[in-house]
Amino acid sequence: MTDSKVFMTPPDERGHFGTFGGRFVPEALMPACLELETAFVEAWSDSHFTDEYRKVLHEFGGRPTPVTPLHRLSEQLGLRIFAKREDLAHTGSHKINNVIGQTLLTKRMGKTRVIAETGAGQHGVATATAAARMGLECTVYMGEIDTERQALNVFRMELLGATVVPVTSGSRTLKDAVNEAMREWVTCVQDTHYCLGSVMGPHPFPWMVREMQSIIGTEASQQLQQLGVEEPDLVVACVGGGSNAAGVFAGFANSSTRLIGIEAAGGSAVGKGSPGVLHGMRSLLLQDEFGQIEEAFSISAGLDYPGIGPEHAYLAASGRAEYFAIGDEDVINALQVLSLTEGIIPALETAHAVAWILQEAGKQIPLGSTVLLNLSGRGDKDVAQVREILRAQS
Amino acid sequence: MKSLETYLRALRASGRKALVPYFVAGVTPHWVQHVEAAVHAGADAIEIGIPFSDPMMDGVVIQEAALRALQAGTTFDSLCTDLAKLSTSVPLVAMTYFNIFHHYGLERSAGKLQSSGMSGAIVPDLPLEEADQWRSACAAHDVANIFLVAPSSPADRISSIAKATEGFCYASARMAVTGKSNNTGEGARVVSEIRAVSDVPTYIGIGISTPEQARAASSVSDGVIVGSALVQIILNGGGADDVESFVGGFRRAIDE
Structure with a gap:
């Protein structure tokens, strides 16, 4: 930066x-x-x-949503992890x-x-x-x-x-x-x-939409300060189109916090896409050699999109935010880990961000780092699908 | 002035209303013969649809045709190769979505259109505000960039668009995607608003599916564009004879 x-x-x-x-x-x-x-x-x-x-948003939407220290997961990974609880907002997500x-x-x-x-x-x-x-x-x-x-x-x-x-x-x-x-x-x-x-x-x-979601980052920044965290080392959020990530990034965009967006491997517009025009915007898109838009494939319907919001494309190009991809196989494990260690069943979308933290603790995330996870949604909608996948695996 | 506009102004001066059929390139192996049949039946220019995976302005008929063309392996290059087989004197106008040209390269796309005999381009998801680079590329290759006016366009936008469009101005008759048949809707009003600020030839399209609608629309404009109704005939398995008879019916109605 x-x-x-x-x-x-x-x-x-x-x-x-x-x-x-x-x-x-x-x-x-x-x-x-x-x-x-x-x-x-x-x-x-x-x-x-x-x-x-x-x-x-206060009276009807349940805001402000809390920031929850994830004590047991933090201890296991050697990090200091906090979750911004958008899963507790009305309708179960940001x-x-x-x-x-x-x-x-x-x-x-x-x-x-x-x-x-x-x-x-x-x-x-x-x-x-x-x-x-x-x-x-x-x-x-x-x-x-x-x-x-x-x-x-x-x-x-x-x-x-x-x-x-x-x-x-x-x-x-x-x-x-x-x-x-x-x-x-x-x-x-x-x-x-x-x-x-x-x-x-x-x-x-x-x-x-970024402005209307920036309440996530604004709240989280204040809540972390009340918990004694001046600036987290990393903010991690899943990215399909990128609204929950944009909302939480907005609270930390002009700090030294690393901003990390996690895409689904099968819908990784930053990782595998190229500039193009679709749905009214010029952004990074999955497309073939002729400019035909390719289909995204992900275990989570919410990340099944071949593009990404244009501001994320800009944040990626400018180096202000970094984007990585997580495959379906790691997502189910992450959902189980968060459920078992913290008593929170995350949405499959959110589980991508969890999976990256599990994978990179002690690697891209130095031990001892303070991490804010944007817990963008709850997993109730996904439990039937997860049950089928786990049954098929056993 | 671009060659296309010179041609279409001369056509208007001769007293003839323009009939512009639309084809999806590559929808059948013999699609070029369909184009030839339309010219034989009295088409004055042809719109060549370059298929795109996400045709946001098109209804189910053209969506289906684009899908079939893509499944058959149609690309910008392949349809240009096909067009080399076409012998016709009427102008060809490309119609596609901006990502096709954006991905191919704007300068390279305009050059390809010119070398393939396409003297105009309609890019419905490229409004005036985003079109500067594409218009520069077109300028270098004598490609006329044709803009659309919609029934929702306010007067100041109509004025800007009518001044910027080249070849002709595309007046949408309805607030709808292609393929929704109706009366000529608001076409007459849109045309009169364009004519109040410009003398560019103005054609009505979107929602014209019968010879009677074409006659009514051409009576208040300089020409008509017929798309989905014709593409439907080809999707139904119609051949060059069916195309010739369909386009001939429109020609007679317009000339009456």
């Missing part, structure tokens, strides 16, 4: 983080993106709006932070309906939850394969009053759910907001 550079500031006026980001959308969606940008900029500098956002912000903004813009894409179902459930609370209509696009492996989340969304549309095109996972949500948005942009679930898509989404 160079001392002169300041990170995780607003992008340029057209939404670029270095050479990444931007706004690559059909003309039909440009006015909506511009309207959203104006609305967000106004709302985010309006204390009535931000007070309401924090109030709802996704609630973003959807409360965006649904409040939807109402402020005078729109009555939200649409969303979802992979694992976490963002879909969160959006359906926020929509119910705010009295908005909600339709969620979900890859057909994901509706099967996360059937309970489909039912949760329906209980919350949302309509779930299985997407049967292309890879039938998160990538195509985004395509379908974009196609739908073109037809209903007048009264509908697209509540995008990660720090991706066209400007202002990557910036706006």
Whole structure:
């Protein structure tokens, strides 16, 4: 990190983080993106709006989430590990932070309906939850394969009053759910907001979602100080699109803390991708030699995405954050270890970050280091899948 | 002025409404014969769809055609090789998503379009604000970069787009992806707003699937683009004769 550079500031006026980001959308969606940008900029500098956002996240979302020292795991690994407990937020993950912000903004813009894409179902459930609370209509696009492996989340969304549309095109996972949500948005942009679930898509989404998730890092930084940790040596978070990582990184971007993003090996856009344009943004993407987008493969539906948010591509290119990949085989073990040693069943997505800490303790992570793990979600949604995998192994 | 625009302005001056059919390159082994049949039936220019894995602006018909073309191994290079077999005097316009050109290299892509006889390009996910580098590449190779105007575009954007587009201005008739058949929607309003600020030829597309719709749209514009309805015929196994008869029906309706 160079001392002169300041990170995780607003992008340029057209939404670029270095050479990444931007706004690559059909003309039909440009006015909506511009309207959203104006609305967000106004709302985010309006204390009535931000007070309401924090109030709802407190009264309804369960914030602030605690920071938990992981005593037994710390002792086993020779580290000092703390977990930021986004798994304890309402709906079981950090996704609630973003959807409360965006649904409040939807109402402020005078729109009555939200649409969303979802992979694992976490963002879909969160959006359906926020929509119910705010009295908005909600339709969620979900890859057909994901509706099967996360059937309970489909039912949760329906209980919350949302309509779930299985997407049967292309890879039938998160990538195509985004395509379908974009196609739908073109037809209903007048009264509908697209509540995008990660720090991706066209400007202002990557910036706006990072801002709405930065409450994670802001809280964690203060909570660590209260625990006597001025600055952790490392912050570790899993990365699909990258919203939980962006949120926690934002609290430490301009410190000397190492920022570590952990991708799924089968969806490693930083590790195996190259610059390209998809879903409204220029970022790092998995693509073949002809520029056709490749499918990601991961045990966790939430990381099954062939790209990464553009600000992460920029943080990687600038060297401010580092990104590593973890394979499926290490994820199940990490989920079991955290369950057994700390009494926390993490989401499969989060287990990637846990696995990297287990793997690198005493190697890339010097013994004695202070580590903040962003515990982005709870594993309840994954236990049926994990049970099947463990049964097949035994 | 780019060659394409000179050609299309002369076409308009001759009193002829432009008919522009759209094909997905590589969807069948003999797709070039379909293009020839359309020209024979009276097409004035042809849109050549370069298949992309994630066609965000396209409905199910063109999605399916793109998938079939990709599964058949179609690439930007291979379809350009196929086009060398085509003997026609009407202009060819490429239509694809920006990642294809971004990945191939912008300068190299524009050069490839020119050397393959494509004098224009439509890149629906490349709005004006992000298009500077691509427009420079096109400028060096006499490729006209065609922009779209949508029913949602406000007046100031319409003005900027109409001034920046080359060849023609693509007026979307509907707020929808391709392949949603309807009446000509808001095409007439969009065209009149473009005409208020520019004399560039203006064609209506998106949502035109019948000769009657094409006649109505061409009566308020300089031409029409027909995509999904034609691609559906090819997906259904139709051959060059079917293409010729389909395009001929549109030609007669427009000329009436």
